[in-house]
Amino acid sequence: MPTFQQFTMPDAGEGLTEADIITWMVGPGDTVEVNQPIVEIETAKSLVELPCPFDGVVSRLLAQEGETVDVGAPILEVDVDPNGEAPAEPAPSADAATAPAAAPAAAPASPAHDVPAQDAPVPSADAAAGSSSDEGSGAVLVGYGVRAGSAQRRPRNADALEPVGGAQDLGDYPVLAKPPVRKLARDLGVDLTTVTPSGPGGLVTREDVEQHVKATAAQTLATYPGDDQPWLETGTTQGDGRTTRVPVKSVRKRTAEAMVQSAFTAPHVTEFHTVDVTETMNLVAKLKQDRDFQDVRVTPLLIVAKALLLAVRRHPEINAAWDEDAQEIVYKHYVNLGIAASTPRGLVVPNIKDAHRLPLHALAVELQHLTAEARAGKLPPAAMTDGTITITNVGALGIDTGTPILNPGEAAILAFGAVRQQPWVHEGEIKVRWVTQLALSFDHRLVDGELGARVLYDVGRVMEDPAQGLVWA
Amino acid sequence: MDTTGPLSSDGLVQLLTPSGERIGHEQFDAYASHLTAHDLRAFWRDMTVLRAFDMEATSLQRQGELGLWVQSWGQEAAQIGSGHALREPDFVFPSYREHGVALTRDVDLVEILRIFRGLQHGAWNPADHGFHLYSLVIGTHALHATGYAMAMDRDGLVASGTPAADGAVVAYFGDGATSQGDVSEAMVFAAVNNAPVVFFVQNNQFAISEPATRQSRVPIADRGKGFGIPSVRVDGNDVIASHAVTRWALEHARSGQGPVLIEAFTYRRGAHTTSDDPTRYRSKAQEEYWAERDPIARLDAYLTSTGELTDEFRAQVAAECKALGERTRTTVRSWSKPATATMFDHVYALPHATVEAERAWFERYESSFEDLEAAR
Ligand SMILES: Cc1ncc(C[n+]2csc(CCOP(=O)(O)OP(=O)(O)O)c2C)c(N)n1
Ligand SMILES: [Mg+2]
Numbered sequence: 001m002p003t004f005q006q007f008t009m010p011d012a013g014e015g016l017t018e019a020d021i022i023t024w025m026v027g028p029g030d031t032v033e034v035n036q037p038i039v040e041i042e043t044a045k046s047l048v049e050l051p052c053p054f055d056g057v058v059s060r061l062l063a064q065e066g067e068t069v070d071v072g073a074p075i076l077e078v079d080v081d082p083n084g085e086a087p088a089e090p091a092p093s094a095d096a097a098t099a100p101a102a103a104p105a106a107a108p109a110s111p112a113h114d115v116p117a118q119d120a121p122v123p124s125a126d127a128a129a130g131s132s133s134d135e136g137s138g139a140v141l142v143g144y145g146v147r148a149g150s151a152q153r154r155p156r157n158a159d160a161l162e163p164v165g166g167a168q169d170l171g172d173y174p175v176l177a178k179p180p181v182r183k184l185a186r187d188l189g190v191d192l193t194t195v196t197p198s199g200p201g202g203l204v205t206r207e208d209v210e211q212h213v214k215a216t217a218a219q220t221l222a223t224y225p226g227d228d229q230p231w232l233e234t235g236t237t238q239g240d241g242r243t244t245r246v247p248v249k250s251v252r253k254r255t256a257e258a259m260v261q262s263a264f265t266a267p268h269v270t271e272f273h274t275v276d277v278t279e280t281m282n283l284v285a286k287l288k289q290d291r292d293f294q295d296v297r298v299t300p301l302l303i304v305a306k307a308l309l310l311a312v313r314r315h316p317e318i319n320a321a322w323d324e325d326a327q328e329i330v331y332k333h334y335v336n337l338g339i340a341a342s343t344p345r346g347l348v349v350p351n352i353k354d355a356h357r358l359p360l361h362a363l364a365v366e367l368q369h370l371t372a373e374a375r376a377g378k379l380p381p382a383a384m385t386d387g388t389i390t391i392t393n394v395g396a397l398g399i400d401t402g403t404p405i406l407n408p409g410e411a412a413i414l415a416f417g418a419v420r421q422q423p424w425v426h427e428g429e430i431k432v433r434w435v436t437q438l439a440l441s442f443d444h445r446l447v448d449g450e451l452g453a454r455v456l457y458d459v460g461r462v463m464e465d466p467a468q469g470l471v472w473a
Numbered sequence: 474m475d476t477t478g479p480l481s482s483d484g485l486v487q488l489l490t491p492s493g494e495r496i497g498h499e500q501f502d503a504y505a506s507h508l509t510a511h512d513l514r515a516f517w518r519d520m521t522v523l524r525a526f527d528m529e530a531t532s533l534q535r536q537g538e539l540g541l542w543v544q545s546w547g548q549e550a551a552q553i554g555s556g557h558a559l560r561e562p563d564f565v566f567p568s569y570r571e572h573g574v575a576l577t578r579d580v581d582l583v584e585i586l587r588i589f590r591g592l593q594h595g596a597w598n599p600a601d602h603g604f605h606l607y608s609l610v611i612g613t614h615a616l617h618a619t620g621y622a623m624a625m626d627r628d629g630l631v632a633s634g635t636p637a638a639d640g641a642v643v644a645y646f647g648d649g650a651t652s653q654g655d656v657s658e659a660m661v662f663a664a665v666n667n668a669p670v671v672f673f674v675q676n677n678q679f680a681i682s683e684p685a686t687r688q689s690r691v692p693i694a695d696r697g698k699g700f701g702i703p704s705v706r707v708d709g710n711d712v713i714a715s716h717a718v719t720r721w722a723l724e725h726a727r728s729g730q731g732p733v734l735i736e737a738f739t740y741r742r743g744a745h746t747t748s749d750d751p752t753r754y755r756s757k758a759q760e761e762y763w764a765e766r767d768p769i770a771r772l773d774a775y776l777t778s779t780g781e782l783t784d785e786f787r788a789q790v791a792a793e794c795k796a797l798g799e800r801t802r803t804t805v806r807s808w809s810k811p812a813t814a815t816m817f818d819h820v821y822a823l824p825h826a827t828v829e830a831e832r833a834w835f836e837r838y839e840s841s842f843e844d845l846e847a848a849r
Contacts, residue, residue, distance in 0.1 A: 010537025013748040034802070035532045046750030051532040053802075071537075 003081040005054050006062070006074040007038075013045045018070050021063050022047065030058045032078060039075065056080035177204040185209050189380025216381050251346035262408045266322065266443040270403040271452050275460040276424055278434045283466045296364045300436075301339075301393050304416045305363060307462035308391060309335060309356055310472045311455045318455050319388050320411045322445050329446050338390030338407055339367065341374040349407050350379050351387035391416060401437040411447050414459065415439040436463070479648070479685040479692050480678060485738055486707040488714040491766045493774025495713070504717035510781040516557065516712050517776060518790050520549035520769045523573045525794035526582045527743075529801045530589070534747040538805050539589045545572045547710075547742030550768030551675050553577060554715030555643070555737070558723055562603065562630055562640035566618035569607045570675075571645050578604040582797070583804050592811055594819070611646070612653030615672065618644035619659040622670035622726075631669045632729030641669040641726035643719075649680020651696065652688045660700040660732070669726035671719065672702070672734045675709060677741035682754040697734035709737030710768040740766070813839060 009019060019041040026038045035051040042048075056078040063075040175192040177185070181204060185192045188209065195212045197204040235246035248256060280303045287298040312319045312335055321330045337355035341348055350373070352358070352366045373379045390407045395418035404413040417437035424433035440456040462469050486501050527544050534542040545552060552573025559565065559577065567574055576582060580597050587596035588607060595606030608614035622642040625631055630640045650656055651674060663670050674693055678685045689696070697704030703725070707718040715737055722733035740763040744751045751760075776782035817832040 008537060010535060011540070012535060014541055014746075035529070035798075045748060046752075048535065050535045053536040053538075 002059070002079040002084060004059060004077050005056070005080050007050075007053055007076040007078065008074050009041075009063075009069045009071050010050065011071045012041065012043050012048045012050070016043050016045070016071060018068050019043045019048075021065050021067050021069060021075065024061055024065060025049075026052075026058050028058050028060060031082075032056060032058055052076075052078070054078045054080050057082040175204055176202055181206050181209060188213050189382035191382055191385060194385075213381070251348065255347050258408050259405050262406045265324070266406055267445060268403070268406065268441050269444045269447075269449065269452065270439055270441040271449070271456050272401060273438045273440075273456050273460050275436060275438060275463050276426065276433045277419055277436050277463045278426075279465055279467075280463045281419065281434045292361055293364065296361065297368050298364060299367075300419055301391070301396075301416065302360070302364050302367060303463065303466060304393075304414070304438075304459070305337060305339075305355070305367065305391060306360060306469060307459045308389070308414055309337065309363075310462055310469055311458035312389060313356065314458055314472060315451060315455050317451060318412050318442070318447060320446055321388075321409050322411070322443055332388045334388065336386050336388045338387035338410070338413075339370055340390060340392035340404075340407075340413075341371055343374050343377060345377055348374055348379065348384060349387060349390055350374055350383040351390075353386075389413070395419060395436065401439045403439060404441045406441060406443055410443075412440060412442040412452070412455065414456075415441075438463070479676065479689045481692060482708075482738065483692070484694075484706050486705060486714050486718055487711050488717060489711045489771055489775055491710070491771055493771050493778060495775060498714075498717075501714065501717040501721060504720040505713050508713065508716070510776075510779070512557075513713070513772065513776060514781060514786060516553055516716075517769070517772050517782065518786075518793075519553045519557075519573070519576055520712065520772070521790050522794055522797060523549050523553065523576055523582075524769065526797055526801065527572065529798040530586060531743070531747065533586070533802065533805055534589070539586060539747075540591045541589050542747045543570050543589075544741075544743035544746075545570050547740050547763065547768070548675055548677055549573055550712035550772070551673075551709035551715050551737040551739050552645075554712040555673055555719035555735075558716055558719035559603070559643065560640075562625075562638075563723065564599075564603045564605065564618075564621055564625070564640065564642050566605045566614040566621070566642065566644045567607055568611070568614070568646050568650070569609050570647070571607070574645060575602075575604060578602040580604055583801050586801070586805050587808065590805060590808060592808060594816075612650040612655040612659075615644045615646060615650070615653075615656045615659035616662070618642045618670050618672075619663045619666075619668050619732075622663065622668035622732075623666050626667075626669060626729075631727060636728065639669075639727035641671060641723050643671045643673050643723070645673045645675065647680060648674060648676040648678065648685040648688050648693060649683065650674075651693050652680075657700075660697075660702060660734070663732040664701045667729070667731040669729070670732045671722045671726055672732065673719065674734070674736045676736050676738050677709075678739075679741055679745065679751075679755075681745045681749060682751075684754075692736060694734060694736035700734075702732045702734045704734040704736065706736045706738060709739030710766050710771060712768060712772055739768075742767070 022040040022042050024039050032052045033055045037049040038052045039050050059079045060077040063069045195204050195208050199205045287293045319332050335356040336351040336353050338349045338351040350370050390413040392404045392415050394402050394415050398418050401417040404415045406413050419436045422435040423430050442452045530542045533539050556574040556577030580602050584596040587593045599605045694704040694706040705718050707714050820828045
């Protein structure tokens with residue numbers, strides 16, 4: 001009895017999904033042997049002769065010349081036992097388990113051997129055009145790339161494949177995105193995990209990233225030259241002319257949401273501390289003369305920032321966040337130091353990444369850079385995310401102090417008040433000294449009054465006597 | 474097809490002409506004089522078996538059994554000749570085309586196909602064969618080889634006073650690889666550390682489609698001078714010369730005299746890989762020119778003229794080739810796909826937290842597919 005074996009279309013290149021049949025070199029009834037060339041095919045890469053994998057007699061051609069065939073679909077049937085001694089066996093179909101792992105695992109189910117060859121589809125114009133194009137070079141190790149879009153995707157379970165609700169729904173799968181899209185996101189400062197994917201299988205596309213930037217970027221207020229009330233720009237003046245109603249959006253909206261969320265979820269406690277910062281002012285004056293600091297603006301804020309970083313180092317528990325969903329406290333081993341900045345578009349809190357690693361000069365440079373970029377409205381969204389602790393420089397507006405509201409996701413915020421010359425008891429006498437007020441608000445869920453007090457006290461210590469910084473550095 | 478620059482055949486060490494005539498050489502004859510007719514027949518046999526295997530693997534790729542195949546066709550003499558100059562405790566760092574060298578190091582050729590079927594990253598234990606895993610990243614292993622050679626030196630395996638116990642390292646790479654920064658760095662380190670490493674460049678005239686004329690203005694061997702590395706250009710289609718020159722270089726390195734650069738000038742007769750179509754970038758005439766200079770035909774002509782290649786021996790090798798072809802087919806077809814997660818198995822020798830986390834993630838990801846059965 002005859003035994004039939006089918007030869008399925010191989011992937012003759014790396015990662016190809018289809019090929020065109022050009023010429024059959026054998027026909028039904030021909031005797032063939034292993035490795036004898038039987039058909040010429042054309043792939044996206046080249047013309048290739050395929051050698052026969054079996055000894056036997058051709059029983060059927062399962063694909064016509066000119067036809068475009070999917071990789072994995074049968075093209076030829078050979079009777080490998082034409083003398084009929086062996087018992088009949090059904091022709092094995094393309095079995096994913098025995099195909100090389102490098103080839104796509106499963107071809108679309110194609111009952112090609114049941115379909116009369118005459119009914120086979122004719123090649124489409126697109127297929128022909130596609131095969132001559134040389135665009136799209138995917139990454140393959142030994143050679144050049146695969147055609148764009150030639151990859152096949154395995155279907156995912158309905159519950160696993162739910163890109164609709166955004167990246168969070170993918171649980172802790174890493175974000176799926178192609179390298180150029182990753183680069184785009186990096187260039188634009190977009191955290192890919194925050195982007196809602198629209199591609200197949202939860203893939204983040206270029207458009208998704210662009211859409212995300214558009215949606216989250218601070219919108220420029222279209223002000224007219226000479227318009228001195230830009231905040232009214234998008235508003236509608238009421239009939240009586242006495243009020244203008246402005247829809248809450250953009251930075252203002254996000255500020256409001258963040259403040260409400262923060263103020264009404266984290267029980268705030270604020271502690272105050274008045275300190276003699278004369279030595280800090282002396283240090284600032286000295287640094288301004290220092291050759292190494294000629295390229296950067298030195299301000300008392302720099303010393304406050306350093307003092308806070310030193311205090312965090314002594315009390316790392318302050319650099320933390322309350323994770324309500326997980327019922328966990330997240331202690332952070334890095335300090336992304338937020339600096340609240342008032343800009344033409346509203347309040348933003350960009351942060352200096354890994355500030356704990358920066359020497360004083362680098363910290364000064366970052367501080368200056370951050371505030372300049374914030375004012376110019378050029379900060380990428382990433383500069384605003386993942387802060388761990390914040391300073392708000394209310395003193396810059398001439399104010400003594402305030403009770404700052406926590407930047408959401410952080411446990412503490414330090415307000416730095418105006419530095420004024422005041423009468424102060426210094427070494428037993430009333431002297432004119434530089435004095436300021438510090439205020440530290442903290443999330444009382446995870447920070448007790450004592451910890452807050454210690455942090456605030458330490459900041460004050462360094463401000464009073466910057467040499468203390470040498471001891472704690 | 475003699476040209477100037479890197480494609481010139483000037484100064485090639487040759488002991489066997491393209492027509493199969495054995496000629497002398499002042500310096501290198503001495504390194505071939507030990508070869509008996511039996512040895513040369515063994516070279517012929519190895520080259521013939523290698524080519525048959527190469528063609529079988531190419532067919533298997535075309536039949537969908539391999540994801541990719543990289544042919545050594547045309548480079549048999551450079552590989553078999555140099556490979557047979559190696560011994561214990563020499564160590565080889567190959568690229569991905571060195572099947573002939575693998576053969577001389579007793580690696581089962583069939584096992585190599587596990588890599589090209591996408592089953593494993595490496596399919597032999599390097600320590601068992603003195604033959605490192607294939608490096609698919611161009612040129613990177615020139616550095617590994619140099620480091621290994623420096624270590625051999627520190628282990629007292631070089632110029633030990635017992636020449637028979639000394640060893641050296643050979644790094645095999647291509648003309649294209651010489652443009653890679655890693656290769657230059659390796660040569661700098663090898664030279665200043667006097668490392669016992671032989672850089673064996675098979676100039677097969679192409680890096681995929683880029684001709685060697687776009688890698689260098691001068692013959693590649695000339696670069697050695699700039700690094701302070703003695704260099705030789707050898708006819709890479711001459712198995713006797715390839716062997717002699719490598720033997721000399723290994724003695725040089727093993728005896729503590731430092732690195733050597735060998736440029737074996739040859740021709741890649743096949744495509745770069747089964748994914749490549751060379752008709753797009755080279756002429757039929759060029760292919761025919763080099764077919765006439767085929768390395769096996771050359772030794773065949775010589776051994777036939779001296780009467781050393783009997784029909785009986787030919788038939789014996791032909792049978793061997795046929796049996797290897799059959800074993801290759803049946804073995805490759807019998808290999809099933811290992812669990813994909815095994816790719817995490819040999820990343821580090823010891824358990825590693827990051828790899829374990831990635832494995833756990835991957836297993837969850839894999840189990841999210843509908844066609845779970847097919848994936849197994
Ligand atoms: C670092 C690196 N860059 C690029 C590639 C892509 N690539 C694969 S083979 C090849 C050409 C290598 O040419 P050559 O060194 O002459 O070796 P041959 O293939 O001719 O033996 C290239 C560029 C790679 N594998 N690794
Ligand atoms: Mg090359």
